[in-house]
Amino acid sequence: MLEVTGLRVAYGGIQAVRGITFHVEQGEMVALIGANGAGKTSTLKALSRLLNAAGGSVRYCGKEISALEPHQLVSEGIALVPEGRGVFPRMNILENLLMGAYSRQDKAGIAADSAHVFSLFPRLEERAQQLAGTLSGGEQQMLAIGRALMSRPKLLLLDEPSMGLAPLMVQKIFEVIRAVAEEGMTVLLVEQNAKLALEVSQRGYVMESGEITLTDESSKLLANPRVREAYLGE
Amino acid sequence: MIGAMVALTVIKLLAASGLPVFVIILVALAAAAAVCMAVGYTIERIAYRPLRRAPKLAPLITAIGVSIILQNLAMLIWGRNYHAFPPILPTSQHEIFGATITSLQVAIVLIAALMMTGLIILIHRTRLGRAMRATSENPPIAQLMGVNINQIISFTFIIGSALAAVAGLMVSANYSIAHYYMGFMLGLKAFTAAVLGGIGNIAGAVLGGILLGLIESLGAGYIGDLTGGFLGSHYQDIFAFFVLICVLIFRPSGLVGEKVSERA
Structure with missing residues (x-):
């Protein structure tokens, strides 16, 4: 579904992503793990076109998307949950969700999907009229994920959904991510929390200093001594 | 203009x-x-x-x-x-x-x-x-x-x-x-009115405009008495900018602008 070949991202003269190649198949959840500064977020930003790639190709459903404008990706079926949530703080929860459905016109479908999001995150429904800026970090993360789902994406890109959250909240968020994946969503999950990411995903890529150094099935990566030492703290 | x-x-x-x-x-x-x-x-x-x-x-x-x-x-x-x-x-x-x-x-x-x-x-x-x-x-x-x-x-x-x-x-x-040249002072005062009401709040801007107008008119009317005739009503423009400075110092979010904390 997603084929990335030789993707490079540079900030000025500094190469953040040095020609990485990976792919995500329809219906699978793939984890991209690595330490801070490995280039994971830069990769996602390039995929979602918020950053211009310095080279390489990104093919989605057989179509080259590396020259599209960021706002065109939603209608292609790609949604990003950005690092740091990126909710609209001065808009309420419902308005944030409606922004997620901005590219759609079917009122009935939008209503059905917001009901679905509320069933995934009942806490959002209780606070539907509350400004997003007044929510806790975990609630904002719920909202960011819900908002992304509102566009009915085929491919969901998640950037560090566990960042800055209490362990209990991380558990909750990952339960929902797992549930969404089980409904058939294709997910590319970028995480620093390697253990969590590898536990929910089928395959994983390990990124170090802008390059992919290791790839395998997630269960095998979890057992890999190198991964255990470098990312699982053993 | x-x-x-x-x-x-x-x-x-x-x-x-x-x-x-x-x-x-x-x-x-x-x-x-x-x-x-x-x-x-x-x-x-x-x-x-x-x-x-x-x-x-x-x-x-x-x-x-x-x-x-x-x-x-x-x-x-x-x-x-x-x-x-x-x-x-x-x-x-x-x-x-x-x-x-x-x-x-x-x-x-x-x-x-x-x-x-x-x-x-x-x-x-x-x-x-x-x-x-x-x-x-x-x-x-x-x-x-x-x-x-x-x-x-x-x-x-x-x-x-x-x-x-x-x-x-x-x-x-x-x-x-x-x-x-009519738009110059008007633009500055419109900006003051919006700051007074709270930037981003439409009703607040209108309220700010009405208040600013009242402050200016009343101020210009009484400035002579207040300063013992030292300043005349042609100094009416100082009120707008006095208000602007006060708002920026004491209540930068404006009268009805609410502050929303942005958590990272």
Whole structure:
């Protein structure tokens, strides 16, 4: 579904992503793990076109998307949950969700999907009229994920959904991510929390200093001594 | 200023045509709004869009530059003289609580209230308004939602320019005068009113405008007594900027602007 070949991202003269190649198949959840500064977020930003790639190709459903404008990706079926949530703080929860459905016109479908999001995150429904800026970090993360789902994406890109959250909240968020994946969503999950990411995903890529150094099935990566030492703290 | 000048030109052209006053005003308003919308759109395209990724100070400086260019263009077209607004509007005077108010002023207040309501509905109740707010809060994230932010920003400039055209016409009708420099002080005071009400709050801006007007008028009326005749009523402009400074020091979020904490 997603084929990335030789993707490079540079900030000025500094190469953040040095020609990485990976792919995500329809219906699978793939984890991209690595330490801070490995280039994971830069990769996602390039995929979602918020950053211009310095080279390489990104093919989605057989179509080259590396020259599209960021706002065109939603209608292609790609949604990003950005690092740091990126909710609209001065808009309420419902308005944030409606922004997620901005590219759609079917009122009935939008209503059905917001009901679905509320069933995934009942806490959002209780606070539907509350400004997003007044929510806790975990609630904002719920909202960011819900908002992304509102566009009915085929491919969901998640950037560090566990960042800055209490362990209990991380558990909750990952339960929902797992549930969404089980409904058939294709997910590319970028995480620093390697253990969590590898536990929910089928395959994983390990990124170090802008390059992919290791790839395998997630269960095998979890057992890999190198991964255990470098990312699982053993 | 451009709205007032265009409207004035149209009214002068049509004044002798024998058309009903109401029709003349509507045509003038439509022409003024159309010209302002075109100017607003063009300014955004050539002066602001190239600065989308520039530091915040750059567009501010550009705004000053653009206003100087517009004033000088207007001076070339309409000259440096004051233009009298043709007295085609029938005005009657009414007394309310001892203050005299003309029918024109009543109409101005009503039109302002109407525009405020319309703008609030647009910004808070429509899909376009949501996109405008999302774009102002976080442009890259708005793009991720599928918003074509260039289109939204153009549209915002067009709406703002149309509203400015109406405001310009109302100001020049009220004071019976239009001048290429009339927009300068007005713009500063409009900014003060918006800061006083709380930037981003439409009703707050209107409230700020009314308060500012009252402060200015009352201040200008009493300044002579207050300073023992040292300062006269021609110092009325100091009140607006005194208010601006006080608001920025003591209540930067404005009277009705609420602070929203942004957690990372």
